[in-house]
Amino acid sequence: MGVVVEIPSALKQYVNNQDEVEVQGSSIEEAFGALCSKHTELKKNLFDENGQIRSFINVYLNDDDIRYADGIKSEVQDGDTIQIVPSIAGGC
Amino acid sequence: MSLNKEEINRYSRHLTLPEVGMSGQLELKESRVLMIGAGGLGSPLGMYLGAVGVGKIGVVDFDVVDHTNLHRQIAHTTADEGRPKVESLRDTILAGNPNIEVEIHDMRLERDNVLELFSEYDIIADGSDNFETRYLINDAAYFTKKPLVSASIFRFQGQITVFSPESGGPCYRCLYSEPPPAALVPS
Amino acid sequence: MLPGVVGLIQATEVIKLILAGGAPLIGRLLLYDAMKMNFKEVRVRKDPECVLCGDNPSVIELIDYKAFCDVPLPGEEISEELDEEEYELSPQDFKDAMDQDPSAVLVDVREPHEWDICHIEGAQLLPLSSFDPVKSGLGPDDSIYLYCYKGKRGMYALKELKNAGFKKLKNLSGGIDLWAEEVDSDMPQY
Numbered sequence: 001m002g003v004v005v006e007i008p009s010a011l012k013q014y015v016n017n018q019d020e021v022e023v024q025g026s027s028i029e030e031a032f033g034a035l036c037s038k039h040t041e042l043k044k045n046l047f048d049e050n051g052q053i054r055s056f057i058n059v060y061l062n063d064d065d066i067r068y069a070d071g072i073k074s075e076v077q078d079g080d081t082i083q084i085v086p087s088i089a090g091g092c
Numbered sequence: 093m094s095l096n097k098e099e100i101n102r103y104s105r106h107l108t109l110p111e112v113g114m115s116g117q118l119e120l121k122e123s124r125v126l127m128i129g130a131g132g133l134g135s136p137l138g139m140y141l142g143a144v145g146v147g148k149i150g151v152v153d154f155d156v157v158d159h160t161n162l163h164r165q166i167a168h169t170t171a172d173e174g175r176p177k178v179e180s181l182r183d184t185i186l187a188g189n190p191n192i193e194v195e196i197h198d199m200r201l202e203r204d205n206v207l208e209l210f211s212e213y214d215i216i217a218d219g220s221d222n223f224e225t226r227y228l229i230n231d232a233a234y235f236t237k238k239p240l241v242s243a244s245i246f247r248f249q250g251q252i253t254v255f256s257p258e259s260g261g262p263c264y265r266c267l268y269s270e271p272p273p274a275a276l277v278p279s
Numbered sequence: 280m281l282p283g284v285v286g287l288i289q290a291t292e293v294i295k296l297i298l299a300g301g302a303p304l305i306g307r308l309l310l311y312d313a314m315k316m317n318f319k320e321v322r323v324r325k326d327p328e329c330v331l332c333g334d335n336p337s338v339i340e341l342i343d344y345k346a347f348c349d350v351p352l353p354g355e356e357i358s359e360e361l362d363e364e365e366y367e368l369s370p371q372d373f374k375d376a377m378d379q380d381p382s383a384v385l386v387d388v389r390e391p392h393e394w395d396i397c398h399i400e401g402a403q404l405l406p407l408s409s410f411d412p413v414k415s416g417l418g419p420d421d422s423i424y425l426y427c428y429k430g431k432r433g434m435y436a437l438k439e440l441k442n443a444g445f446k447k448l449k450n451l452s453g454g455i456d457l458w459a460e461e462v463d464s465d466m467p468q469y
Binding site: 060065085 | 282308310312314315319320321322323324326390408409
């Protein structure tokens, strides 16, 4: 058992069109590291050149924003859900 | 303000709900809601706000009804192709409920017209389709102290929330501090 | 159908605010996924560092939103300014130039589902979402003719190619949409 990462529509194309991926890791950073090593295209869409999560993408551990925990260093446990939520602007 | 006989009959299923009742129905009649966007989100939004008896609905959009809109923008019909969306939506809303007022603004929301417009309404509903307008709406709602009901969609996903810094809640910039790079935004 | 569901939730929230009843979606972001058919909720906190409503706001009046939203792609900011017009061709000029150019390579940078709707005969598909000039298979001496839906993505691909050292580049102004209007009336528009 591991951590489930929920992938939004906008990023699905970088993970073989899966909408959730299960990975191993004890922190968000490790979980994303595992995810990006398998799906290299995802990395540049998720992180900026300084290794920070892009500012228009929010990451929620279970239902709270990791900005208000320890960011990508936040610890995760088996069974947790990491939700990636990008800013979207469509109205029509 | 009061309801006439026809209105009492029309809204009777509301009036018998304890959560709405006569006082709630009068609140609805007295309220003024400004919606930005008369497309996919604006169609059902405007039609329902009108049907339930929101007294004044403002609609902002500068687009005209296109053939490719019809499969999802249900306030517009095939006969409306080429008409301004605000006019088409207004007609649909008023056909459903002629007791209310629909004020149309066939224009692009800009820095120099937004504050005056917002000041004439109680609640702002954002169904716009681009980041520029969304940040403009957020900031203007904050400066005019209006609650902002925000909805956005992308492919098969939707996001809905209410921004109300006046009552201690976050604003759009608290949620997303910056828009994505322009190149990554699907046109 | 997705906008219908989302627009109705929006209407419900408006009405709840008017009636001051129930629990409004303040501080909560509702996520709807039509394909999974599920709703999720995440918490949205007031950011004390918010430039607008935070403790030390820097946005104290309306700003230039066009400039604010004109965020460059990573790497884009270091690339030299390029005169886009120099690389744009109208649909008819684009066609004429290709017809007379023996080393012409026509590249469609839209996504596969758009390619399935329509594409220009003889083109090859290299979607912008995974565009990599080095791995594209394009040769440095090829004359590359790019197109997308409306012209914007073609120009991004063109800039990436230019930065990678490609020299002979043209972009279809107005994309396949304008091409359908001005060159090929049998081409469907979407």
